[in-house]
Amino acid sequence: MPAGRHFLQIPGPTNVPDRVLRAIDRPTIDHRGPEFQLLGKEVLEGMKRIFRTRHPVVIYPASGTGAWEAALVNTLSPKDKVLMAETGHFAALWHKMAKKLSLDVELIPGDWRHGADHAAIERRLAADTGRAIKAVCVVHNETSTGVTSRIAEIRAAIDRAMHPALFMVDTISSLASIDYRHEEWRVDVTVAGSQKGLMLPPGLGFNAVSEKALAASKTARLPRSYWDWQPMLQANDKGYFPYTPATNLLYGLKEALAMLAEEGLANVFARHDRHAEATRRAVKAWGLEILCAEPREYSSSLTAVLMPQGHSADALRQTILDRFDMSLGSGLGRLADKVFRIGHLGDFNDLMLAGTLGGIEMGLGVAGVPHQRGGITAALDYLAGNRAA
Ligand SMILES: Cc1ncc(COP(=O)(O)O)c(C=O)c1O
Numbered sequence: 001m002p003a004g005r006h007f008l009q010i011p012g013p014t015n016v017p018d019r020v021l022r023a024i025d026r027p028t029i030d031h032r033g034p035e036f037q038l039l040g041k042e043v044l045e046g047m048k049r050i051f052r053t054r055h056p057v058v059i060y061p062a063s064g065t066g067a068w069e070a071a072l073v074n075t076l077s078p079k080d081k082v083l084m085a086e087t088g089h090f091a092a093l094w095h096k097m098a099k100k101l102s103l104d105v106e107l108i109p110g111d112w113r114h115g116a117d118h119a120a121i122e123r124r125l126a127a128d129t130g131r132a133i134k135a136v137c138v139v140h141n142e143t144s145t146g147v148t149s150r151i152a153e154i155r156a157a158i159d160r161a162m163h164p165a166l167f168m169v170d171t172i173s174s175l176a177s178i179d180y181r182h183e184e185w186r187v188d189v190t191v192a193g194s195q196k197g198l199m200l201p202p203g204l205g206f207n208a209v210s211e212k213a214l215a216a217s218k219t220a221r222l223p224r225s226y227w228d229w230q231p232m233l234q235a236n237d238k239g240y241f242p243y244t245p246a247t248n249l250l251y252g253l254k255e256a257l258a259m260l261a262e263e264g265l266a267n268v269f270a271r272h273d274r275h276a277e278a279t280r281r282a283v284k285a286w287g288l289e290i291l292c293a294e295p296r297e298y299s300s301s302l303t304a305v306l307m308p309q310g311h312s313a314d315a316l317r318q319t320i321l322d323r324f325d326m327s328l329g330s331g332l333g334r335l336a337d338k339v340f341r342i343g344h345l346g347d348f349n350d351l352m353l354a355g356t357l358g359g360i361e362m363g364l365g366v367a368g369v370p371h372q373r374g375g376i377t378a379a380l381d382y383l384a385g386n387r388a389a
Contacts, residue, residue, distance in 0.1 A: 007326035009356045011143050011302035012173055012196035014346030016252075020199055023255035024248045031245055040239035043250050046257035050175060050198075050265070051190055051208040053182040058232050059253075060205040061246040064172040064193030067205030068094050069101070070227035071168050071189040072135075075213050077221035078102045080134040083124060083165070085116030089144035089333035094137060094170065101222060106133075112335065113293040115142070115149030118157040125161035135166040135188075141174035144332040146304035146341065147292045148178060155185045166213060172196060175206075176260055177272045177301040177345045188213040197268075197301065199259070199347045200252045259347075271388060272300040275344040275353050278382045279303045282357045282375035286364065291339055301345035302329065306338065311369050313340040320363035326356065350383050 008015050029035050047057040060066050076082065084095050085108045098105045108120045116138045125133060136158060141148045151169055158167060166188040171180050175190075176197030182190045187210065194204035209217075209229065217229055231242040260268060276298060283290055283305050291304035307313045314337045317328050329341030342360070344353060357376045364371045 002325040004325070007324070007352075007356060007359060009343045010327050010329040011341050011343035011345060012193075013202050014196055014199060014343060015348065015352075016201055017199055017259065017347040019259060020252045020255045024201075024252040026248070026251055028247045031241065031247055036247065037239035039250055039254060040236070040241065040245070043253045043257065044236055044239070046254070047206065047208075050257070050260065051182040051192075051206075052180070052184065053208050055183065055211060056209050056214070056233055056236065058207040058209060058229055058236070059245070059250075060207075060227070061203060061244070061249075062205035063202055064170075064191065064205055065093075065097070066227070067191045067193060067207055068097060068170065070205070070207050070229075071191050072098055072101055072103065073220075073222040073224040073227050074207075074229045075166055075168075075189065075216045075220050076103060076134055077219075079104050081106065081132045082135045082137060083108065083121065083133050084137045085121065085139075085149070086110040086112075087114075087116055087139050087145065087147060087149060088112045088142040089335070090142060090170065090172070091139045092333060094139065098137070112145050113147065113291055115147050115294065115297040116154060118150065118153045121154060122157035122161050125158060125163040125165065128163065131164060133163065133165045135168055137168045137170075139170040140180065141171070141178055141299050141301055143173040143302060143341075144304070144335060145291055146299040146302045147294070147297045148174065148299045149297065151180070151185050151187070155187070166216060173301050173345070176265070176268060178299070179269050182208045182210075186210070188216075194249060194253065197345055198253065199256050200249060203246050203249050204253065269300070271348075272345060274383070274386060274388065275348060276300040276303060278353060278379040279342055279344055279357065281382050282361075282379040285375040285378035286361070286371040288371060291335075302341050302343050304335070304339045304341045307340070308370050313337050316340060316363055316367045316369055319367040320359055323366055324359040324362060326359040328360070350388070353383070354380060
């Protein structure tokens with residue numbers, strides 16, 4: 001085993017802070033007892049502040065994929081028409097799931113370098129005079145590309161089309177990293193997971209649910225049992241769960257919520273913006289290309305970097321893992337071997353970023369990838385000149 005700490009710089013799961021690890025490392029308690037009830041109430045309320053909603057948040061013992069499924073099966077019926085935007089690999093996976101669930105999905109094509117096209121969504125909704133489209137589904141931060149879709153603008157596009165479709169948003173790699181407002185943007189179901197901005201291990205999936213989504217769930221006919229909101233919300237009312245919850249992850253969630261409250265969400269977002277900008281300065285100084293083609297859509301939680309023609313991203317990542325004990329994100333789907341992804345989200349600070357960029361710059365040299373030196377200096381100059389909040 002190499003000495004020193006491993007650098008886990010994939011865009012999730014992220015580094016779990018010691019405070020959260022210590023919180024999880026406690027005896028599991030009776031999930032039907034009074035001590036659990038207090039914990040249940042506290043984390044269910046606390047998550048509302050993270051999603052910025054007054055309405056219910058559902059917590060599943062599941063990965064993000066489960067929370068995707070829960071959003072669809074609670075609100076829709078077989079053959080319902082759903083509009084999705086192809087922003088990258090994760091949007092493609094959600095699309096595939098919706099088809100498997102017998103939904104009639106229309107995909108607005110994308111080039112995997114831009115966010116969801118709000119003008120195309122507006123045109124499609126405006127043309128839907130029969131109001132056949134029941135839901136619009138968008139991935140806020142596309143983890144495969146490092147592109148952040150502009151959710152407020154998509155909300156405005158749906159409003160301009162005066163379309164009643166439900167609006168569902170995946171915030172798996174943006175929640176608690178990038179500004180997000182479930183209620184203000186009138187999102188009906190927001191999907192999230194524990195292993196990214198919330199700084200927890202994988203294992204919790206979330207749905208933030210609007211009143212409109214809750215009303216839709218009363219008549220939605222897709223089969224559901226484990227994911228059913230109704231028994232969940234009934235039990236949650238008293239701080240409990242209808243089946244065994246992931247108690248120890250909820251200890252961790254309570255601690256993570258305390259950490260986010262201490263820092264303040266606005267400061268958390270500013271910290272992510274600052275580290276993302278420093279990372280992009282390093283990438284540009286190396287002479288490499290950022291995959292995201294629209295600066296307004298640069299992701300603050302990760303940066304995907306295109307490899308120069310003829311060079312393998314996977315070979316570079318392997319070199320960096322072998323030599324410097326750092327994991328970087330791989331290219332997914334059609335981007336396999338073409339990009340590497342730098343995760344700069346979660347429990348992360350200036351020195352961790354300096355170490356991350358140092359490992360990449362050294363790795364580029366060892367792997368013989370054409371680049372200019374000076375990426376780290378460009379990033380450090382930016383950090384030094386722009387103090388953290
Ligand atoms: C944007 C996005 N959506 C969905 C998923 C799937 O979540 P999970 O792997 O937790 O099931 C991920 C995982 O990285 C993701 O980044």
